Amino acid sequence: MTRDEARSRILFALDVESFADAKHWVSVLSGHVGMFKVGKQLFTSHGPDVVRMVDNFGGQVFLDLKYHDIPNTVAMASVEAARLGVKLFNLHALGGYEMMARTVEALDKEFSGKERAKVLAVTILTSSNEETLRQVGIEYPVREMVVRLAQLAQKAGIDGVVASPQEVELIRAACGNDFLVVTPGVRPAFASTDDQKRIMTPAEAVRAGADYLVIGRPISAAADPLKAAEAIVEEIMTVEA
Numbered sequence: 318m319t320r321d322e323a324r325s326r327i328l329f330a331l332d333v334e335s336f337a338d339a340k341h342w343v344s345v346l347s348g349h350v351g352m353f354k355v356g357k358q359l360f361t362s363h364g365p366d367v368v369r370m371v372d373n374f375g376g377q378v379f380l381d382l383k384y385h386d387i388p389n390t391v392a393m394a395s396v397e398a399a400r401l402g403v404k405l406f407n408l409h410a411l412g413g414y415e416m417m418a419r420t421v422e423a424l425d426k427e428f429s430g431k432e433r434a435k436v437l438a439v440t441i442l443t444s445s446n447e448e449t450l451r452q453v454g455i456e457y458p459v460r461e462m463v464v465r466l467a468q469l470a471q472k473a474g475i476d477g478v479v480a481s482p483q484e485v486e487l488i489r490a491a492c493g494n495d496f497l498v499v500t501p502g503v504r505p506a507f508a509s510t511d512d513q514k515r516i517m518t519p520a521e522a523v524r525a526g527a528d529y530l531v532i533g534r535p536i537s538a539a540a541d542p543l544k545a546a547e548a549i550v551e552e553i554m555t556v557e558a
């Protein structure tokens with residue numbers, strides 16, 4: 318795989334408190350990663366200004382607000398997310414079929430014939446395991462739930478899913494190659510696992526079929542973040558295109 322393609326696969330998680338910190342990371346990593354993920358912390362404190370800041374650096378945004386509410390509320394919020402000009406945003410597949418289908422319908426109506434943001438469904442969070450599911454009354458194994466939710470999302474017209482790298486192969490087998498698979502919980506050998514439970518290395522995740530890798534602390538907590546990002550790029554480049 319070429320260096321540019323490997324870079325385009327990395328979605329850097331801007332999990333920081335201040336606008337200045339976010340701007341620092343975007344200025345350091347622009348051109349070295351594919352997109353910047355703006356999540357709940359930064360969007361709650363600084364809102365759409367963050368998306369505009371990334372845009373000013375020529376970067377692209379994955380808006381990670383993981384919507385989960387009644388169908389109408391999620392559909393309307395999703396149209397607003399897409400209007401911001403982000404490339405990707407997400408909702409929780411656990412919100413159900415109607416919530417997802419109504420969202421796709423609202424997006425298609427708003428952007429008919431025009432390019433629009435791709436919407437991803439989060440399956441089971443990478444910080445969850447069987448015990449986490451049991452505590453909320455779900456008795457199925459994680460892997461079974463992930464495939465079930467991915468298939469439900471695909472049926473509702475959603476563009477892809479967010480899932481642990483350990484489930485990528487199962488999702489590819491169940492949903493085919495035209496369905497986006499985005500995986501957080503990626504840990505190069507040199508990084509700490511932190512609170513992630515179902516992890517893989519970057520090369521393993523891409524080899525398994527992941528389109529994009531969400532990576533935060535393995536880059537941001539490294540002694541030399543740019544070097545860490547480049548090490549991850551080199552690792553992804555070892556995967557056959």
Ligand SMILES: O=C(O)c1cc(=O)[nH]c(=O)n1[C@@H]1O[C@H](COP(=O)(O)O)[C@@H](O)[C@H]1O
Nearest residue numbers: 330381441442443479501502531532533534
């Ligand atoms: O939707 C996400 O991006 C997401 C889903 C998931 O199941 N697990 C998960 O860790 N994430 C996000 O991915 C990022 C992972 O960051 P690091 O663990 O620092 O690499 C965080 O911003 C999480 O919010």
